[in-house]
Amino acid sequence: MNIIVVKTEQEIGQKTGDLILNKVKENPKAVIGLATGSSPLSTYKYIIENSKKENVSWHDITTFNLDEYKGLSGIHNQSYRYFMTHNLFNHIDIQKENTFVPSGMIESDDEVKVYDEKIKNAGGIDIQLLGIGVNGHIGFNEPGTSFDSLTSVVDLTDQTIEANSRFFNDKSEVPTQAVSMGLKSIMNAKEIVLIAMGENKAKAIKELVTGEVSTDWPCTILQNHPKVTLIIDEKAASLLD
Numbered sequence: 001m002n003i004i005v006v007k008t009e010q011e012i013g014q015k016t017g018d019l020i021l022n023k024v025k026e027n028p029k030a031v032i033g034l035a036t037g038s039s040p041l042s043t044y045k046y047i048i049e050n051s052k053k054e055n056v057s058w059h060d061i062t063t064f065n066l067d068e069y070k071g072l073s074g075i076h077n078q079s080y081r082y083f084m085t086h087n088l089f090n091h092i093d094i095q096k097e098n099t100f101v102p103s104g105m106i107e108s109d110d111e112v113k114v115y116d117e118k119i120k121n122a123g124g125i126d127i128q129l130l131g132i133g134v135n136g137h138i139g140f141n142e143p144g145t146s147f148d149s150l151t152s153v154v155d156l157t158d159q160t161i162e163a164n165s166r167f168f169n170d171k172s173e174v175p176t177q178a179v180s181m182g183l184k185s186i187m188n189a190k191e192i193v194l195i196a197m198g199e200n201k202a203k204a205i206k207e208l209v210t211g212e213v214s215t216d217w218p219c220t221i222l223q224n225h226p227k228v229t230l231i232i233d234e235k236a237a238s239l240l241d
């Protein structure tokens with residue numbers, strides 16, 4: 001595991017953005033896995049600025065997002081589709097039909113199973129961007145999730161609902177379920193880059209790097225992946241030796 005510790009959020013954006021932009025430059029048809037939350041915002045800002053500056057085209061790139069709240073449509077301002085549209089897709093030349101975010105508006109839980117097939121048919125994910133929850137979740141794979149899980153409907157823990165309530169008017173508005181790529185779906189990516197900022201992520205980062213590999217901390221599964229880079233700030237790294 002490659003661990004890069006930086007000082008500022010801006011540097012996280014720059015280093016992570018460069019990793020992703022290099023994939024796009026190397027292979028204009030690359031498949032990129034994307035994430036939401038506050039952690040990737042500086043990365044998306046950097047990607048937008050530098051795609052313009054360096055004339056990097058996203059026209060033939062395909063993207064797959066990790067997750068979506070169940071019950072929120074893509075026009076709801078807290079949906080992850082909305083987040084991606086406004087924080088990235090509207091500002092690069094990607095074709096919207098090549099951007100995939102799991103649908104939160106499903107009628108049966110079985111509908112979500114096609115997501116992994118779609119990823120496979122696109123050739124698999126070349127690089128997957130990840131954030132991390134304070135409880136070590138990746139995507140919305142909460143503690144206890146099977147390491148063999150594929151994309152499915154998942155229950156959110158109270159801790160996650162509480163943590164994410166800052167984006168909603170009220171905690172009661174936060175959906176209690178989500179559609180998330182599974183841990184196996186994430187591990188299928190050829191390369192993974194995980195970003196984390198702030199002291200509240202320090203424990204999860206310590207578990208990720210040095211903890212026993214266990215479903216109690218879903219992030220520990222990444223110890224079994226051959227190509228992972230962590231790009232984290234000093235606060236998130238503060239419990240590492």
Ligand code: GLP
Nearest residue numbers: 036037038039131132133139140
């Ligand atoms: C949500 C998302 C995760 C994300 C996490 C951390 O729960 N489902 O994919 O990693 O939040 O978010 P933040 O970066 O805002 O701390």
